[in-house]
Each structure stands twice: as structure tokens, then as C-alpha cells.
Amino acid sequence: MTSALGEPADGPTADTPEYDIARPARCPLDPAPAMRARQAEGPLVRVRLWDGSTPWLVTGHDAHRAVLSDPRVSVDPFQPGAPKLSPGEAAATEHLLKQNKRSTGTSFIMLDDPEHARLRRMATSAFTIKRVEAIRRPTQRIVDDVLDRLLDGPRPTDLVEAFALPVPSLVISELLGVPYDDHDFFQSNSKALINRDTPAEERRAAQQRLADYLDGLLGEKLAHPREDLLSGLAGRVKAGELSREEATEMGVLMLFAGHETTANMITLGTLALLRHPDQLALLRDSEDPRLIAGAVDELLRYLTITHGGLRRVALEDIEIAGQVIRAGEGIIPVNETANRDPSVFPDPDRLDLTRDARRHVTFGFGVHQCLGQPLARMELQVVYPTLLRRIPTLALATELDRIPFKHDGFVYGAYELPVTW
Template sequence: MTRPAGNSQEIPEYDISRPARCPLDPAPAMRARQEEAPVTRITLWDGTVAWLVTGWEEHRAVLADPRVSADPFRPGAPKLARSEALFIERLKEQGRTSVGTSFIMMDDPEHARLRRTATAAFTVKRVEALRPATQRTADTLVDRLLDGPRPADLVEAFALPLPSLVISDLLGVPYDDHDFFQSNSQTIINRDSSGDDRSQARRRLADYLGGLLDGKLADPAEDLLSRLAERVKTGDLTREEATEMGVLMLFAGHETTANMITLGTLALLRHPEQLALVRDTDDPKVIAGAVDELLRWLTITHGGLRRVALEDIEIGGRLIKAGEGIIPVNETANRDPKVFPDPDRLDLTRDARRHVAFGYGVHQCLGQPLARMELQVAFPTLLRRVPTLALAAGLDDIPFKHDGFVFGAYALPVTW
């Protein structure tokens, strides 16, 4: 990451503020940069300058280039908020050389080695075997919703417990502890959390998963933590590596999908003609296509990824020098009119399979088959069983997660 030559005001500031009137759309400042060029320079909060990549083709080029690093410890790697920079500093003070909670923030070959140990659990075949149980869970949650008071908070009643129950069962984590892991996850992804708070939340989750892993080492079961424990016994993983992988999968397995269920439901309620397409079909292909379009249109990864060039590279006609920070922005790539005509229109009949909501390249989301399956169950189940579902609050009254690295809503009041 380089400092600007001359007046830094000549380079626009990094601004991910979403519009109050259209909070489901990307930040206007990000769209303005995209209209200017697919690769531009922006000034970060600390005065440093990084490259902002907003075009779909250029976004994929960055994420597929082995000369680009995902390691936030490397010199020049951009920090998108002060809390993020302080978090990395705390880890360095502890003698760490990587963000242990996430192998997605490592480069190959270490990234590939760790990723391979969990790949089998997220194959399409394995995930499809979970669909009947996920359907039963969704139906049970809707039963409770319908038996409960009106209005209700859809986040608390459905969107958050569904993926939390699924990932807890998959990993072998007691769902009774969901308040603990959900609150600590929120601290980690909140931009306003201090570096100390984020570091402590990460440690609490690691201690918790480490204790569960020790139990699996002594008494294995049919779950993913037990399989990671077996990898520790065979020497393929250290105890710390297995623990940190468990933290990542627990964290990512509920937080992102919960926000997609929340925002996807909100988007459909605001587009009733699109909602009807999901509610009135029993064609799995139609549902799968609708989910991909919702993933494209919403793109809850908020504000961009963090990368740094290891060598001089050319992206979108711009020379990015070794050591310069790069921020590929998923939400604008998914609204690129060169790839998705009329990109701001939600169209569930669109072929949106080329979206980059799950990233691209070697760091593409490992759990995307699970997330897709859960969304394919969640939306039709909710809309068919509660056909009169409606918002119970205006858009201005919904508490959106403008303070998070993952966009969503803290609550979604609904009635029926």
C-alpha cells in the first residue's frame, strides 16, 4: 500500500456508506468509482492509498492471480478500518504471523493444505444428504413462528437459528451455546469493535472450540470436529490448526447465511412479483436460479476484500506495483452492467450463475454448497407456509448492519 504523492484529496476516499433510501444497493461512492473505471485509486482511513477494483472481469483477474496475496500480515496489505489494523497489531504482539481464525487469509501452499482437510465435508453430495434434516428444521421454526406473537422478529425466529442449528449439528457444537458464539462472532465482524475486543472475542471462540475438540479427541462422534480431531491424531493438523478451522466454520456457517435469509426475505417482500416466482413453484431449478440472483443482487460481503500485490501486475490497464494494496469489491462486480444487463433490477429469471458473491479463485468460499442448500430450503418454506408474510416496519426503522464487514440487519419485524 502506497502513500499518495501530493495532495491526497485528489484521490477519493474509501466510502462504503449505503444509501438510506436503498440500503440493499451498493454504496454510491463505490458505484461512482465503477462508472469512472473498473480499477481506480482510493484513500483509506489512515491516509494510505490502495487500488479499488469494481469491475467483474478485473475482480476475477485479481482473485485468480497467484501474484496477489490474501495475507493481511504482508507489508502493504490494506486495512479497511482502524479496528482491523489494531486487531492485526494485537496478533503481532502475541507473536502470531497469521490470522489463525481463517485459512482464507493465508496463501498457498498453507492455504491449500488446510483447506483440503475440510473439503470433503462440503461436497455437493454430502450437503444434499443434509437437505431433509434442514427442511425439518425450517418447518419446525416456521411452526414456532406461527404459534408465536405478532409482529415477530424474523432474524430471531428463523433467519439466525436455521443456519446456526445446521452448522452446530454438522460440526458437533451444542446449539445451547448459540448465544455465546453468535455474540462473539458479532464482535469480530463489527467495524466499531476495538482491536482488543476483537482479539479477545477470537480467543474466547478458540478456547471454546479447543475444549470441544479435546472432547472429540477422547470420544469421537459422527461430526466434522471429530474428523478434524482425527486429523490431529494422524499428524495432518496441529491442535491449534484444527481449533482455528472449527472457529472459522462455526463463524462463517451461521453469520453469512443468516444475513442472506434476512435480506433476501426483505428484498422479496419489497418485490412481490419476484416473491411469487419463489412461492408458486416446486421446480428446484427455478429455486436454485432465484437463490443465485439474490446472492448476486444483495452480496452481503460489505466493502471489499483485502489483497496485496507480490509482484508488479497489470489489471484493467493499470499497473499495480509490488507491495500495493488491492480491494476487490464483490457488490459492484455483481452489479457490473457489462456482465449483468440492467444490474440494479432484481430478476429471479436471470442467469446469475457467474456472480462472485462467494468470491473467486483458490479462496472461493468452501461452504457455498451448504449456503446454497440452506437458502433453497429457507425461502420457499417460509413463503409457502406464511403466504401473507409482510413487513411490520418501514425501511427507515430496520436496523441495518452498516457497522459490519458482513451486511445484514440486526432485526426484521414481520407479521402475517
């Protein structure tokens, strides 16, 4: 509701609740209790950040999609009023502004159209469904090879190190043309970037190390192109369609996003299935590609590893869910509450692999939705059934409350997952 003057009827006050994304210890796969409490208040409410700012929290599914598809809403972190979810994030942005460098090192995902659309087009062809399906068989071989090594190793073992990280790292390395032998380097630096509490200086150093590494590889591809994505970007640099810096940043983004997010989905998806043996059996025993694809979407909805919310800012006054968001006001659309909206997903806290979960927003929505979602879906469609069929006695080797979850990251997951069989 709005007042006669168009001002939000429930604007920020001293009682505006704090932004809190801590997931519950007893149910760590569910959204934060504070986020659910805000959702109960309405699809669009105010919260208070660490710096005292009071952006709009978008908790409802329809409002979430409306915000992310509105061209009057910006993703640019340098826009006045854009929310910063941690001191480290704010310091990193301020540092770049002082250098007069309006780039975050994350390529097009933090740019608005038309520049976003120009850069995104350069990578779209690598992630079409047709191109992704062409690497399904090689992905199956990678999964089987990694499982062979896991089964030959000790029990119990850490599923993260033995399986969840190697599989997507190998897939994205092969796709990009990055030597897998360097995986420890790019994984350690990715961890620094994804942790919201990483100090600004450490974040910049990790970003620079990755940029230098990808720039070196890009130089090799410029001289000796091959059949890989980095060589394709190098070709666009030669043609004058991309600058070398733009191509490097795009490579960093794809390397980072291509292994970190999928690794966390493999880890948490396996944990969720182990905690729901009836659903595990359904997926393990099915040969139906449609059921498997639907099961992956339901796991993506249920887990929503991109937790804590996206960051946006209104460029003009807009009305969403009966509230007026003024130009310059920050907006935080929350994926995990949108995916647990009972008006769209009945009984949303239940994991149901037969549910039609295709309207989930785990990959975002609108022009900025995740470019690599066909690749992520394909990998998960291969990973889960193969893992469950080849290790039918797979079981947790620890108690739930002893699993170290990534409450401190922009991407939710577990640092380790001890399993046995």
C-alpha cells in the first residue's frame, strides 16, 4: 500500500529489522528464519543493512520476477543507492571508484544494457542447449573417471574434495581450454572472491591473480588457437569485437562461475537426497530423462545456493507489489524465499522430485539470468543418477550438525561432506 503522496506506507523506521541470512542450524538446507519472517510480512519489505541503509527486500516470487525484468532497475554496483551486503564489498567498490575504474572484474554480469547485451552475446553460443548436449558424453566419462578414483580411495572420504569439486572443474577446464593441473590455484582464489567477509585488499589480490592467469592463457590462445572457448574469445579480440581486458574478465567469470556453483549444488543436492531416501530412490531407479531433468530443477529450487539476495537499485520510481520504490533506493531480490513462495510452489518446504519446479529463480530472471544454466543442468543430470547408481549404499559419515556450511559466502554450500559406503 502507498500513501496519498505515493510514499511507502511502511517506510524505514528505527524498528526496521536487520538483514540476516543465517540459515537454521537444525535445518541448514532451508532459508534463513529471518528471511522467512520477512516473507510472512509481505512480498516487499524494508531491511536494515550493516551500514544503516534500508533497501527493499523482495521475498515474493512474482515481485522478484517483476524487479529483475524491469529495465528501470540497475545491476550496476556503482550506481548511488546500490546496496552493499558487507564492508568488504563496499570497500572494494569504493577502491575502484577512486581509481576511476568502473569495472568489478566480473565482466558483463554487473553491467546494464546495452553494454551488458554486447558482451553477453560474445559468450552465448558456447552455452546453447545444442552445444551443451554435445559434451554430455564427455561429461559422463569425466564423472565415471572421478568416481573410479573415489571408489579406489579410502573410506570415509570428503565428497567435496573427492567428487563435487573435481567434476565441474574438469568440465569447465576442458570447455574453456584451461589446464586442470592449475585447479588448486583457481579454486583457492575463487574462495576468496565468493566469501562476503573477505577483506577488500585480499579480494582485489585474488581478482588480480585470476586476471593475470587468464590473461596469460588468452595470450597463448591468440598465438596458438584451439577448439575451446578461450580461443573463441581470442578470435573476437583479433577481430576487434572485444578488448583483451574484456576477454580476460569474461574468462575469469566463466572459470569461477563454471566450477564453484555447480560444485556446491553437487554437494548440497547429495546431502538433500541422503536426508530424503524416498526421493533418492526415485532418482536412482529412474531411466526417464524427463523425470531426471525435473528432479534437478526441484533440487535447484529447494536448495537455492545463491543465497542472501541479489543487489539492484531503482533508476526511476517504480511500483512493485503495491509499493513505490523511489529512484536511488536499493533492492535485494531474495532467490531462496521466491523459491519457497507457497502461492507458486505448494508445500514449498517439501522436496518433491516429481514437482513441476521450472518456474524457480535459482538462475535469476530477465536479461541477467545465468548464461551457464544449460551447462549446470546437464552436469547435474549426469552427476546425481550416476553417483547414486554406482554407490547405492552411499551414506553420511558424520552428523548433520558437524557439517561446516558456507554461511559466509554469496554461494551457499558445504566446505566438506564426509561420506562412506
